[in-house]
Amino acid sequence: MSVLLLTHPSGLAHENGEDHPECPDRLRAVMAALEAEEFACLVRDVAPPATEDQLCLAHPAEYVRWILSIRPQPGHFTPLDGDTAMNHASAEAALHAAGAAVAAVDAVCADDSIRRAFCATRPPGHHAEPRRAMGFCLFGNAVIAARHAQRAHGLGRVAILDFDVHHGNGTQAAVWDDPTILFASSHQSPCYPYTGAEEERGAAGNIFNATLPPGADGTAFRAAWAQRLLPAVEAFAPELLVISAGFDAHARDPLAQLRVREADFGWLTDEICRIADRLCGGRVVSLLEGGYDLEALAASTAAHLRALMG
């Protein structure tokens, strides 16, 4: 069984501004780590663009057209919020990041030789709300992946598992009243975007938030998943697992204060794959979200891919 790696060069040209932590070097660090001999068996492909129709799985059409119309001249930036901006390549990069998520779903659902896929793309997506870009995110890639699996491949229940250190407020907003999609998230609290309290359960009881205090380490991170989030995922009996794979809970990350290590990300990925093997025909689609210390990001992504490869 092969693991698919999708990326697109536009992810190397999208920038939020000078000295911004969500920068092209992040993707370079990830791709350099995956050049190692142990990853030679990955099936590599270039991500196609998403269609507007696919982007509308998570956003109203007006929002999609507005984002895609923002194409400033090279060297210029169009700010969307305090920490999110677009340059000349951003619309293209966002199209291919969402398109990678869609193609990854197509591969794990329809290609018998592929059971897991990782999308090494930028911009990330889990903070993008249906009508609002924020937190370095333009389109809700994880939600688009989940709903594409339902619409194009007839799946019923899909679970989105988000271990980025920040709460995936955009994903939560998009699936709040959707009983067919479970959203499980571990995140530091308090921390940006200051949502994701454990009382936030969704209109259909389909949201599961586990908060971790600043300073929490891998033991607390593993316990949150093993004791609370993974049992909820299993009880939901999903047919596909989508991971919002942010690696900024790492101890070295400059944007938060958790003390998770790459081995913890590897452990969680193993556990997720075990559930997928039991309930989902092995199907896992993983999407890169945050992770801002380049060394930690590279090592964590490598640990994640090792586990996806089994």
Ligand SMILES: [Zn+2]
């Ligand atoms: Zn994050």
